[in-house]
Amino acid sequence: MEEYNRQQYAAQNIIIDFLSGKFENEAGLLKEAAIKYLDFRKRAEVFQEKYFFETCNTKCYENKMCACCTKDGIITYFADVALNGMGSGVKEIEGLLEILENPPGTSKCVYLGENGCTWRLKPIVCEMFLCNYAMNKVFEENPDAKLQWEALELERKDYTWPDKQVLFDDVEAIFIGLGYNAEIMYMHNSPGLLMVKKKAGL
Template sequence: MSNNDYQKEQLETLVEVSRHLETISLSEKQQLKAMTADYLSFRKDVESFQSEYFGEICTQKCYESKLSACCSREGIITFFADVVINVLLSEKQEIEALMTVLQKPNNGSKCVYLGQNGCMWHLKPIVCEMFLCDQAQKTVFGEKPGTETIWEELKQRKKQYTWPDRIVLFDTLEHYFLNAGYSSPLMYMHNSPGLLRVKKLAQIK
């Protein structure tokens, strides 16, 4: 997929989600937010773990050297639910900034969402949050006993929201928007052959 196609897909989904969330009642919006509460608490735990054990090494090895390897990939995977949750949490200006950047050409080798102050998402996509480069993992897991186990536990917890061998938030949010008449190529719970197979085996509709 070209950069253009990627950005178009991202922009269309962002516009669609934002428009819908602007039209629904406050109570419906509150219900959606309540659905994400448990997931957000999981995200806080991941963030605390990352900042406690990886903050220093990531700053030294990556950001200060301007390598920023985590965000050097073009076209990172964003789930539809990532977009929904981010819009629910964002201020209007934050969404507008994302829309603006998605309409500019991105010829560089970095993620389109990487701004001057880091990631422009209010809550970055789950794929980014769960990314630790091999070098950082090797150093931290080698030096701090027990950290690898905690990380593995967090990876398992992530599945409770994203792996559709049961009813998961990421699938539920797609259902909600599909029922409201929207669809998006980012609805991987409904269009990824691998994830559809997982759902079929678990008899999840």
């Protein structure tokens, strides 16, 4: 199994174990902690649909030339995996494991299926990616959309940028506290992010 897929497989497996029912209290805590974030994700999704669907559809979806979902190019945080798992359940995550065991062998992200992304709640990096072409086109026509996008980008940091206590760090901490460990727990093992936390006195 390729390195990227192996790391993903290990993280997805943790979620299956977590969802087996032995950590119901922690699962409840996690759900509660994620409420605001899920609301943010909904608004980001609605924004993308409203302003970018047409542009992306014409440029990429119709001719299947999308440059968004590149192979091994997506940084997936452990919290992405955990929060997707919480909203998906064991059967769906087992489906992702099957994909990782038998990758399609294309030049695209391993998770990209016939009908788009096979995650229920795709990684934050994917949700918040817009190529320059799409941004220039849409924001030129609609400056107000640009302001909304900038506000969403700022809000994203409230969950993912650890210069303060953030959900993505908290999620990892919950799992580490239960004895789990994954290479994609970047909030706890990336030198860059650890430096951000250190500078913030965390």
